[in-house]
Amino acid sequence: MAIERSKVRHDFCKTYGNNCQNVHRHCFEPDSSFLRQFLVFFNAQNAADFIILVETCRLLHKFALTTGDIVSLFSGVDYSSERNLVDFRVKKLAFACIEAIHQNRNRLSDQLLVTPEEANISTAILMEAMSLLLDPKLPWACKIVSYLQRRNIFKLFREIVITAKEQRPRGQTLTGSIVSLERVLILIVPHVGREPCCCPAVDSRWSFSSMILTVPLIWQLFPRLKLDTCVLPIDTSTEFPSYACLLGNTLETANVVPEFSLDMAIDIASVATFLMEKLPPVKSSERESRQRSSDEDDMLIDDVPEFGLNRNLEQQITIAIDSRFLLQITEVLFHQVSLGTTQAYDEDKEALAIGTASSFLYAAFNILPLERIMTILAYRTELVAVLWNYMKRCHENQKWSSMPKLLACLPEDPPGWLHMLMILDNEEFYEREKPLSLQDIRHYSQAGFVFSYGCVVAVALWRLLWVNPLTQPNTGKYLSNDLSKKNRVDLIQNRVGLVVSELLSHLQDWNNRLQFTSSSDFQADTVNELFISLAIMKATRANYILMQAPFLIPFTSRVKIFTTQLATARQSHGYQGIFARKPFRIRRDHILEDAYNQMNALSEDEFRESIRVTFVNELGVAVTGIDGGGIFKDFMEKITQAAFDVQYGLFKVETVDHMLYPNPGSGMIHEQHLQFFHFLGRLLAKAMFEGILIDIPFATFFLSKLKQKYNYLNDLPSLDPELYRHLIFLKVLISGSVESLDIDDLRSNSSYTGGYHIGHSVIDMFWEVIKSFSTENQKKLLNCSRGPLLGFKYLKPSFCILRDAGNDSVDGLPTSIACLNLLKLLPYQSKELLETKLMYAISADAGFDMS
Secondary structure, eight states: OHHHHHHHHHHHHHHHOTTSTTOOGGGGSTTOSHHHHHHHHOOTTOHHHHHHHHHHHHHHHHHHHHHSOHHHHHHTTOTGGGHHHHHHHHHHHHHHHHHHHHHTTTTTGGGTTOOTTOTTSHHHHHHHHHHHHTOTTSTTHHHHHHHHHHTTHHHHHHHHHHHHHHHSOTTOOOOSSOOHHHHHHHHHGGGTTOTTOOOOOOOGGGSHHHHTTTSTTHHHHOHHHHHHSOOSOOOSOSSSOHHHHHHHHHHHHHTTOSSOOHHHHHHHHHHHHHHHTTSOOOOOHHHHHHHHHOTTHHHHSOOOOSOOOOHHHHHHHHHHSOHHHHHHHHHHHHHHHHHTTTSOOOHHHHHHHHHHHHHHHHHHHHHSOHHHHHHHHHHHOOHHHHHHHHHHHHHHTTOOTTHHHHHTTSOSOOOHHHHHHHHOOHIIIIISOOSSOHHHHHHHTTTTSBOGGGOBOSSOHHIIIIISOSSOTTTOOOOOSOGGGSOHHHHHHHHHHHHHHHHHHHHHHHHHHSOSSOGGGGSOTTOOHHHHHHHTSTTSHHHHHHHHOGGGSOHHHHHHHHHHHHHHHHHHHOOOOTTSSOOEEEEGGGHHHHHHHHHTTOOHHHHHSOOOEEEEOTTOOBOOOOOSSHHHHHHHHHHHHHHTOGGGSSEEOOSTTOOBEEOTTHHHHOTTHHHHHHHHHHHHHHHHHHTOOOOOOBOHHHHHHHTTOOOOGGGGGGTOHHHHHHHHHHOOOOSOOSSOOOHHHHHHTEEEETTOOTTOHHHHHHHHHHHHSOHHHHHHHTTOSSSOTTOHHHHOOOEEEEEOTTOOOTTSOOEEEGGGTEEEEOOOSSHHHHHHHHHHHHHTTSTTTOO
16 A cells, blocks of 8 residues: 555656646646545655645645635536535545644644744645635535544644643733634534534544533633634523533533542633633522622623523532532642642643633632632632732742733632631631731731732732722723723723722721731822822712722821811802701700601701701790800700610610610611611711711621621621620531641540450550541541541540450451441551551541441
C-alpha cells in the first residue's frame, strides 16, 4: 500500500508540480485526477504532503473568489450528476485540513489561534478552506459535518485548543478579529442535534459537549462561539430546557466520581458554570424575601424571565450540588493555591484554578439558595483565608501577571465575606478570629484603603467612589449585570464599590459591638469643604457616597452636612411666623392622645411649618404665656417622655443595658398602636427638623431595623444575651468542633469491662495509639466528620471499652455498639497490631462493622 501511495505521489508531482505550480481552476472538477490522486497519497505527518495541502487550499480560496461559485468549481457544469463524487472529495478534503493541523499541532503551536487576516500562515489557510467548504448554503454541508463527526472531529479540536492554550505566551489575551479555529466551530456546531440538519448522532464520548465544553475557560478563547451559535439542541419543553437537563446530568455524574483531579475539577466547574449562567434562580424563601425588600434590585440586576423548571429537574440540580460535591470541587481547585505558600508553584495554573472556582461559586450563588451553599463554604472550607493569602502573596511578590486572565473569569459580586459575617457569632469572630484574624481585618477596615501587610485593595473604595468613579456623577446608579452593555472592567469596578461598601458596613457593626480597631479607621481623611458642599445637594456623587457609604465620612462632617441640609430645607420652605396657625390645645396628662388627634391629620408640608401649642388644665383653661418656641420644645420633651415610658405600653425596656424597643404586645393595650408608632416617627422627624435634641436609648437591634438592616445571630445579645448564650451552646454541642479532640478528657470519662481496667496493658496501648492518630483519624474513631457530636468535654458521657470475650482470635477487627458508646476491643498483643486493626476499621468507613 505504501509503495502504491508513493507511486501516486510521484505521478501527482510530475503532473501538477511539487508545490502545485501547474494547478488551474479546472483541476478541482470531477474529470481531473488532481484531487483523486492527492486524497489517495496524502499523509498528514508528511512534510511535503502538508505543503501540497496548504497550496491546494490557497488555490481553492483564490479560485472561489474568482468564480464566485464554489459548487461549480468542484462539480463542473452539473452538480446533480456528479453529486456522489463531489461530496466524497469535499468531505475528505475538509477532514484533511483539520487532520493536518492536529497531527502537526506541536510544531504549529504558535499558529493555532490565528485569524483570517493572517492569510499567509499555513493554519489560517487550512482553516479558511474548511470555512469555505462548510458554508451552510452549500449542498454538501451536512455530509461534511456528518463525516467529520464520525471521525471524532471534536476530539481533534479539543486537543488542538488545549495545545494552543498551553503554548500561548503567559498573560496573552485574545482580542480583535475572530479566530479561524473558532470560525470553523461556529459553522459545525449548529449541525449538532438540530433540525432540519440530517447529521447523525455521534458517540457521546466524542460529542461537542464532552469534548469542547470541557475545555477549561473555553469562552475566553472563543467568545463568539458562545454568543453567535446555540450549542445545545432545540428545547421541546419549557419545563425541560436542554441546558438544564445537561447541567443536572453532568452534576449527577460528577457526584459518583470518587476523587477529582485538578484538570477534571476545572472541566466540571467550567461546564457547570456555563450552564448555570442560563438557569433561572431556584426558588428560595430567603432569596425571594431579600429581593422583595431591596430597593436597589431594579438598578442593579436585570429582570429574570418568568418561567420555571420542572420541579424534579430543579431538585436534581439542587441535590447534585450537595455538600460533598461543593467541598470536593473547591478543595481541589483551591489546593493549587495552598501549594503556593510552601513550595514552587505554577502561577498560571493557580490563576486558572482561582478563576474557575470563583466563576463556579458565583454562578451557584445566583442560582441556588444562598444560605444553603454559603453555610457549607463558611464552616467547612477555608475559602476566605485561601483567597486572602493569595492576594497578599501576589502583592508581596509583585506577581500579578496572571491577573488579566483571572479578571476575565472572576465574578463581579462575590458575596462570601458578607454572608459569613452575617452568620458568625461573637465567639467565632472575636475569640476564634474567623474568617480572618482581627489583625488582618483591622488593616482591611481602614476605609478600604489597605489590606493586611500593605496588600492594596483592587480599587480603594474612596478612590473608586470619589476620585475616579466610573458611574455617572449625576445619577450615582450602578450598572446592570449585562456584560454586553458595558466594558467588563468597568462593571467589575462598579460592583466592587457596592460590595466593599456593604462589607465595610458589616465590619463597622462588628467594631461597634466590641471595638477591635479605631472608629477613625473606617473614615476617609480627605473629606474637604468641596465634598461637604456637594454632598448637601441631591443627585451628586458626594451625596451618593453619603447614602451608600456614610462610614467613610467623619461624624462631624456628617453633622455639618445634615444641619446645612436642614437649614436649606427651612429656608426653601419659607417661614410663616409663630402666629400663623391657631395653637393646638393639649392636656398634659393626655398629651399623646391630644397631640395625635389634632396633629396626625397634618400634611407633610403643614408639619414642617411652625407649630404652636397651648397647654390647658382639666377644665380646659389655657395656661398663660406666649409660645416663642420654648413651649413647643417643652411639649416635645413631655410627649416623648410619655410615649416612650414603658408604663404607656408602646415600648419595653427589658434588655440588660435597659434600652428601649417596641413592645410586641402593644396592640393588646392600644387599638391604634400602629398609628401611634407612625405618629411618633413624625414627631421625631419634627424634632430633628427643628434642631431639638431628644435622647432616646433605643436598643441596637431596633436601630438596625430603623436603618433597614437585617438582624442576625450576633445581634441577639442586644435583646437577650442569655438566650444568645444558650443558642451558642446548642450550636462547640450540635455541630461539634473542628479543632483537635481532647483525648485526655475522653480517657478520664471512660469505663472498662470484660476484664479491662485502668492500667491494663491493652488499655494503655489503646490510648497511646489514639493519641498518636491524626485529628482526622481521631474523628473517624468517633464516627463523625466534625468532632464529637455529643461534646465529651461538657456532657461527660460514659465511653465504655469492652474486652470481646466472644472472639478469642486477635486477628479480628474492633466492633462497636454506637448507641451505647461501647467499643469491643480484642486483646491485641502489640501496639503495632492494635494500631493496624484500628486504622483498618476506621478506614473501612463501616462504623467498626457495627455489632
